[in-house]
Amino acid sequence: MKHTYHIHGMTCNGCRSHVEETLSKVKGFTKASVNLEKAEAILEMASHIPIEIFQETLKNDGGSYSIHNHGDHHPSTEKKEEKPKVKGTGIFYCPMHCEGEKTYNQAGDCPVCGMDLVEERTIASASVQFTCQMHPEVIIDEPGSCPICGMDLVAVEADASEEDKTFKKLLKKFWIAVAFTLPIFLIAMSEMISNNPLYQLLEQTYWNWVQFALSIPVVFYATWMFFERAWVSLKTMNLNMFTLIGIGSGIAWVFSVFAMFFPSVFPDAFKTPHGNVYVYFEAATVILTLVLLGQLLEAKAHSQTSGAIKELLKLVPSIATLVEDGEDKIIAIDKIQQGNLLRVKPGEKIPVDGVIVEGRSHIDESMITGEPIPVDKEINDKVSSGTINGTKSFIMKAEKVGSETLLSQIIHMVNMASRSKAPIQKLADRISKYFVPIVIIVSVITFITWAVFGPAPAYVFAFVNAIAVLIIACPCALGLATPMSVMVGVGRGAQSGVLIKNAEALEKMNKVDTLIIDKTGTITEGKPSVESVISISDLDNTTLIQYIASLNQYSEHPLAEAVVNYGRAKQVSLIKVDDFEAIAGKGVVGTVGNNKVAVGNVKLLEQLSISIPEDLSIKVKNEQEQGKTVSYIAVDNDAVGYVTIFDAIKSTSKNAIKELQNNGVDVIMLTGDNKNTAKAVAEQLNLKHYKAECLPEDKLNEIKRLQEQGKVVAMAGDGINDAPALAQSDVGIAMGTGTDVAIESASITLVKGDLQGIVKAKKLSHKVVKNIKQNLFFAFIYNVLGVPVAAGVLYPVFGLLLSPMIAALAMSFSSVSVIGNALRLRKIKI
Structure with missing residues (x-):
């Protein structure tokens, strides 16, 4: 059942994709196809679903889209004013994928982890406008001449992406924070100088007031967003890095303000030898400024992780x-x-x-x-x-055109894969869930331990170390470890013609120990050509060619196309065929003129109860032993000849198979071709394992059998017949030269349709998984060592304590180091 509805509010292909994905989530619904130009959606469903359900789904998504029956009146269509064009895609996602593949329709902070949302890059975001160099006020959507002076219009530089805008905004705030934090830091550090010259100008109490005044722009402007994010995290109980930063630096600043206004409230343990309460304006502002520096570096690094998509968009x-x-x-x-x-x-x-x-x-x-x-x-x-x-x-x-082009599909696939979660990330997700509460508990324990057992001034040590514990912990490093590697790795693969559908496939490819490959179009060029048509009956070759070419014109198989092309080359006319039927894995049958014609393999003739003369069988076998594909021709239930088809083996197949075997991958060829041809091809490629005359269900069953043995199976194929096997395999690999059905069923697509691409995919998977493990190790070891050191475990033995400011610096660079390690994947050779 199909229904066509009008969609209002779409302005770009990003909108179209977003609407399509949102509508696809409706229960009981089969498929959504959204057309941007027509502003309509064709919705397929097993049984009727009221339009109100789709309307509610779009409304709950928070977007500005609406769905209506064609011709329905709705207020938004009354206004004839043209909406301003939206720059960019209008699709944003969290770089840590806190909510899986969920996207947002405006820039902002992730409601779970608080990080800046990242804008998705698509062909739509690369669209340009045109202007006149003499009259820059002229902005037109199409090229042409200036309406004022007649000069040719030139393309306008695209607006800065949201990432670039975020970076510039953070940079401005960072320099403001530095300008006010540096004097605070110098005033505080001057206490370490004997006969402090500043105290000769003003008493320490007044310098505390100066620090307080200087800290206000830092806290309430440059870094206020950290406190906003901390508050949201507490309100929603999505505790994250900003929870710890907000609590740690906020307590230090509020404590200092309270100490200035009400010094008499504090016991002597909190006071200096001169009777003043210790203030921590320098700790609070330096911590916040260093965290801001970390965010700035992360923003810069984030823009580089999507470098592969940017390069593709430049094309x-x-x-x-x-x-x-x-x-x-x-x-x-x-x-x-x-x-x-x-x-x-x-x-x-x-x-x-x-x-x-x-x-x-x-x-x-x-x-x-x-x-x-x-x-x-x-x-x-x-x-x-x-x-x-x-x-x-x-x-x-x-x-x-538009979103249907190969380049657009590549960019879309890279975007979707970059937002998917790898199974290896589950461990980090589980730990992150409990991480922040544990750190807060450790901080409280640290304060109590130092207050009870620490040296004088015990409360000062307790306060400083408790804050250091809060500040040094970095759940973001854990959260970023996997998605950053996946994003960069998927982009690197796209640049090499290896398209990854999701992160799970990328991780699984590293574990693959068995590869199933088809012959035609996978090992061979997939461009078969007819070598000869042989008749052993009274029918002449021209008539036989006309029969088989006419019959095969209705088939999508590459071998059928080769037969039709051969017929055209021989200048035979194609005639009408009745009762055409393609029998999967066997051949084609139909009525050509008044004759029942069948073209296919032995199994087809067996199914039709057609016997094969011995002399014909011997001739066919001789051809097959040379690696050629031979199809029998039967007319009116008599085997009357055969057609020999040759499909050259790709030049890269032998080396690719050898390299895979050297890396511990057992390569098995499953082909629908006959045993003799399969054996000849296997011998040329040094393949130890192969099976011939396989029907689609045979390939499917073989994969299931191998999986039951504990094998991790990848399947590479390029035809409709391969789709079930591709879907069943642990990793389905579609050759880019194949059909849309095969590509949809696969987890990895090779643009060039070449076995060397599987080698690249295997290498890429290995290096990405290795990079993820390195990142997770860095993140785990950093937190496992950093938190105890900040708590002061080294003090009893070595007398070492970690300043909250050093803790903030370490925390900021932990996430940056994880992103930096992921960026190394851009340069790997695959």
Whole structure:
């Protein structure tokens, strides 16, 4: 059952994706397909779901979107005023994935951990506007000439991302904090100088008032956001890093203010030899300033973790050349429509996915596939958006535009994978849940222990060490350990043509010990060609070719396409076919003219109860032993000949299989082809294990059998028949040259459709998992050692105590060190 509704409030592809995901969460509902241009949603469901449920879902999501029946009256449509265009995607997420894949529609703080939300990068956020260099007030959505002076308009630099804005805002606040904190720090440290010259100007009491005055801009402006986040965390009981910072620095500052106004309340244990109560304005402001420095460095590092997506977005050109009525016209890329003819000039980026209809050139696809060698393209060859044309010009027909292009899908997949959680993160999540309460308890115990057993002034030692415990603990380092590595690793994979659907697949790939591979399109080029058609009956070859080409024109299989192309090359006319049927893993049957024709393997002929003459069987076997695929041809229940198809083995297959085997991966070939062909291919590739004549269910059952033995199985395939096996495997790997169904069923997609990509995926997985473990070790060991040291466990033996200011510095750099370690993945070789 399908219903079409109007969607109001979408302004970009980010909105479209968000609405699609939100509607997909409705219970009892099958599929949502949202169209931005038409502002409508096609919703598929098993049984009718009232529109009110969808309306409530969108309302509860907090967005500005609404859903209505076509033609319904609603107030928002009465206004004819055009909404200003939204820059960026309008989709934000927490870098620590506190709430899984949940996203928000505006910038702000994560309601769980308090960290700044990060904006998702998509093709929509890369769209540009155009202006005149002579008249900058002119801002137009399309290229053209200035309406004032006639000069060509130029692209406007994109607005700064939310990350950049956050960084600039933090930088401004940091310098303000430093400007006021530095004098406070110098005043406090001057107490260590004998005959303090400052005390000759004013008494210590007055200098305390100076520190108090200087601390106000730091606490109530530059770092006030930390206290806001701390308050929210306490109110919602989502205790986090800011809870500890807010409590620790807040207590130090409030204590100091109270000590100034009511010094007589405090016992002598809190006072200096001169009778003044110790104040901690320098500790509070230095702590807050150092935490602000950490946030600043994190913001800078965060922008680098999404560097791979930024580089991919740079591949999107802002304009394209439309060929219309024989004339060239410059248009904005978002104005391109399916079926448009586009001229691509030398050195230009290809604007959308399509096919060459005139001319030829060589294309640099390294930014998509990771392979540096340009690929020759000619008429009927497909080209992808973001790749770069060589030295020749050609005309292409647009087939996929906007969010449908390969580049857009890659960016979307990287975004989704970056927001997913790896299983290894569960341990950190469990610990983080109890971490902050435990630290607060340890801080209280520290205060009591020092107050009871510490040396004079005991309460001062107790107070300072309790604050140090609160400040040094860093739950953020634990929270960031996994997502930062996943984000950078997924981006690095995308740059090498390895697309990861989710973090779980990335982690599992490291554990894979068995790889199942198909033959056609996986080991071989997937571009089979007919070598010969042999008849052993009275039917001549031309008639036989006409029969099999006509029959195969209705099949999507690569072998069928090869037969049809062969027929066209032989200039035979294709005739109508009735009762066509494709039998999975066996072949095709149908009525061509008045003849029942079947083309397929032995199993097909057995199913049809057609006997195979001995001489035909011998000829076919000889062809198969040379690694060729042979399909029998039967007409009116008689085996009358065969067609020989050759599909070359990819040049990279042998080395890739050898490298996987050397890394402890057992490679098994499961193919629907016959035993002789399978054996010949296996011998060429030094494959010890293979099975021939496999139906789709055979591949599925073999994977289940291996999994029952405790094997971690990856499956690589490229056809519809492979979809069940891809879904069953621990890690499904789709070759990018394959069908959409196979890619949807897979966890990893190889853009180039090459076994070498599996080697890259295995290496990437190993290095990312290793990086995650390093990060988790750094985070765990830092907190395990840092908290006891801050509590003063080294004091009885070594006389060492940790200043809260040093604790703040260490805490700030713990998260930065985790992000820095994750960033090393950008440079790894896979």
